[in-house]
Amino acid sequence: xxxLTAWFAEPIWRLLAVALAAVLIxxxxxxFDLDKTKPDNTQNEEAALRTELAALMSDLSREGKxxxxxxxxxxxxxxxxLRLAIDELVQRFGEMNTRIQAQRDLAISIVSAMSSQGSxxxxxxxxxxxxNTSKTMEAFVxxxxxxxxxxxxxxxxxxxxxxxxxxxxGILGEIESxxxxxxxxxxxxxxxxxxxxxxxxxxxxxxxxxRALSQRTNHFSQQIRGHMEGVHTSLAVAHDSIYSxxxxxxxxxxxxxxxxxxxxxxxxxxxxxxxxxxxxxDEQAGRVSVEVNAAVTALQFQDMSSQLIGHAQNRILNVxxxxxxxxxxxxxSAQLSSGLSQARSWLHDHSLQEAQRNHPxxxxxxxxGDIELF
Amino acid sequence: xxxxxxxxxxxxxxxxxxxxTLKSAGYEVIEAVDGEDGLNKAKSKVADLVLTxxxxxxxxxxxxxxxxxxxxxxxxxxxxMLTTESSDTMKAAxxxxxxxGWLVKPFDPQKLLExxxxxxx
Numbered sequence: 001x002x003x004l005t006a007w008f009a010e011p012i013w014r015l016l017a018v019a020l021a022a023v024l025i026x027x028x029x030x031x032f033d034l035d036k037t038k039p040d041n042t043q044n045e046e047a048a049l050r051t052e053l054a055a056l057m058s059d060l061s062r063e064g065k066x067x068x069x070x071x072x073x074x075x076x077x078x079x080x081x082l083r084l085a086i087d088e089l090v091q092r093f094g095e096m097n098t099r100i101q102a103q104r105d106l107a108i109s110i111v112s113a114m115s116s117q118g119s120x121x122x123x124x125x126x127x128x129x130x131x132n133t134s135k136t137m138e139a140f141v142x143x144x145x146x147x148x149x150x151x152x153x154x155x156x157x158x159x160x161x162x163x164x165x166x167x168x169x170g171i172l173g174e175i176e177s178x179x180x181x182x183x184x185x186x187x188x189x190x191x192x193x194x195x196x197x198x199x200x201x202x203x204x205x206x207x208x209x210x211r212a213l214s215q216r217t218n219h220f221s222q223q224i225r226g227h228m229e230g231v232h233t234s235l236a237v238a239h240d241s242i243y244s245x246x247x248x249x250x251x252x253x254x255x256x257x258x259x260x261x262x263x264x265x266x267x268x269x270x271x272x273x274x275x276x277x278x279x280x281x282d283e284q285a286g287r288v289s290v291e292v293n294a295a296v297t298a299l300q301f302q303d304m305s306s307q308l309i310g311h312a313q314n315r316i317l318n319v320x321x322x323x324x325x326x327x328x329x330x331x332x333s334a335q336l337s338s339g340l341s342q343a344r345s346w347l348h349d350h351s352l353q354e355a356q357r358n359h360p361x362x363x364x365x366x367x368x369g370d371i372e373l374f
Numbered sequence: 375x376x377x378x379x380x381x382x383x384x385x386x387x388x389x390x391x392x393x394x395t396l397k398s399a400g401y402e403v404i405e406a407v408d409g410e411d412g413l414n415k416a417k418s419k420v421a422d423l424v425l426t427x428x429x430x431x432x433x434x435x436x437x438x439x440x441x442x443x444x445x446x447x448x449x450x451x452x453x454x455m456l457t458t459e460s461s462d463t464m465k466a467a468x469x470x471x472x473x474x475g476w477l478v479k480p481f482d483p484q485k486l487l488e489x490x491x492x493x494x495x
Contacts, residue, residue, distance in 0.1 A: 083386070083387070086387045087386050087387050087390065090390045090394075091390060093394075094391075097394060098394070098398070101398055293482060293483040294482075296391050296395070296483050297480045297482050299387065299391070300388065300479055301480070302387055303479060304458050304479065304480070362461070363460070363478075363479070368481055368485060369460065369479055369480060369481065370460065370476075370477075371475065371476075371489055372475060372477075373475035373489070373492075374473060
């Protein structure tokens with residue numbers, strides 16, 4: 001900014017230096033001329049000098065005016081460009097801040113959803129979900145193992161039943177042999193009855209009935225045997241099925257239990273990792289927010305620069321005014337010497353006023369300013 | 375939260391910075407472009423805090439503070455000066471006019487928020 005001002009100031013000082021040099025030369029010449037004791041010529045020469053000087057000052061004033069004018073216009077353009085650019089930047093940074101805030105809120109909500117101390121009142125937190133799932137799976141596996149144990153017991157019970165069935169079948173054989181012997185006895189009785197002739201006729205009827213009974217007994221026994229063998233076959237099938245279920249489920253369930261356990265442990269780990277990542281996202285966003293704040297502080301250079309440029313513009317206006325007033329003062333005074341001294345005293349007053357002017361921008365760096373509460 | 379802050383500054387970028395800093399913390403922000411505009415807006419809606427620049431066209435910050443202190447609504451409301459002016463004479467003039475505090479630009483958004491929280495909660 002200092003360089004900018006200096007660049008704009010340069011032609012002004014050049015002009016002023018030229019003007020001062022010209023005034024100095026003219027004054028020295030005039031003084032030299034006045035010392036000479038030739039009053040007739042002095043009057044004419046002074047008049048000529050005054051005309052010359054007045055013309056020079058008026059040229060200077062005119063040329064200076066146009067230079068000052070364009071300097072002020074250039075500065076105005078710098079101000080406008082700064083204003084446009086910074087307004088845009090501030091808007092963008094503001095937008096950035098809003099987005100970062102949203103990002104932080106999101107990260108925080110992820111962290112709280114994952115941590116065990118989740119909101120609780122609204123739904124279930126992720127860790128609670130993992131715990132519940134783990135418990136449910138464990139209960140399920142325990143149930144399966146239990147079922148398998150019961151099935152094993154059932155297999156044993158079936159074997160016992162099958163033994164009983166076999167025992168019954170064995171007893172049936174005994175019944176059949178009794179029936180066979182009874183049949184044989186009945187046959188012998190019938191023979192003995194025939195041999196006895198008329199006296200054995202009644203006995204022959206009894207022997208027939210005994211034979212029929214033995215045959216019915218044999219028939220029933222075989223019917224029972226048939227049913228018992230059916231029971232035996234069905235029991236063998238059921239036994240095999242339950243046995244295969246009992247032995248297979250046990251291994252599967254134990255493996256599942258282990259798998260569920262390790263999966264849940266991994267999920268829990270991932271959960272922690274994700275919570276840590278979300279936390280880190282929040283921290284990073286926080287840091288970006290600090291950077292944006294620093295940028296916002298730095299962007300306020302525009303406010304100070306604009307005030308400084310405004311000041312430079314006022315100073316240029318002052319110099320423009322000064323040159324014009326000096327030119328006017330020399331032009332209007334009848335005497336060259338009185339005109340010059342009038343101009344000098346005016347210049348002196350003016351510089352005093354300038355020194356007393358308040359300067360609103362004293363900052364020399366962009367670090368944030370003091371804060372004072374009364 | 376939801377408290378109203380009136381920011382008065384002739385620089386649009388400063389107004390924007392103040393606005394987005396305070397809005398992000400949940401404050402409602404009203405903007406005014408100079409002292410006169412600020413005085414009118416302060417009258418139409420009573421702010422909980424006024425944050426004003428010093429050097430502005432039409433009406434400067436000190437005049438605004440004096441005018442506000444003359445209104446019953448603003449007799450005890452906090453008014454902070456946010457300006458590039460940092461001289462002790464200006465600060466003394468601000469204090470005499472009834473300013474609650476003096477913040478020298480450039481401001482750090484975080485520090486501005488801290489001061490605002492301290493003054494109006």
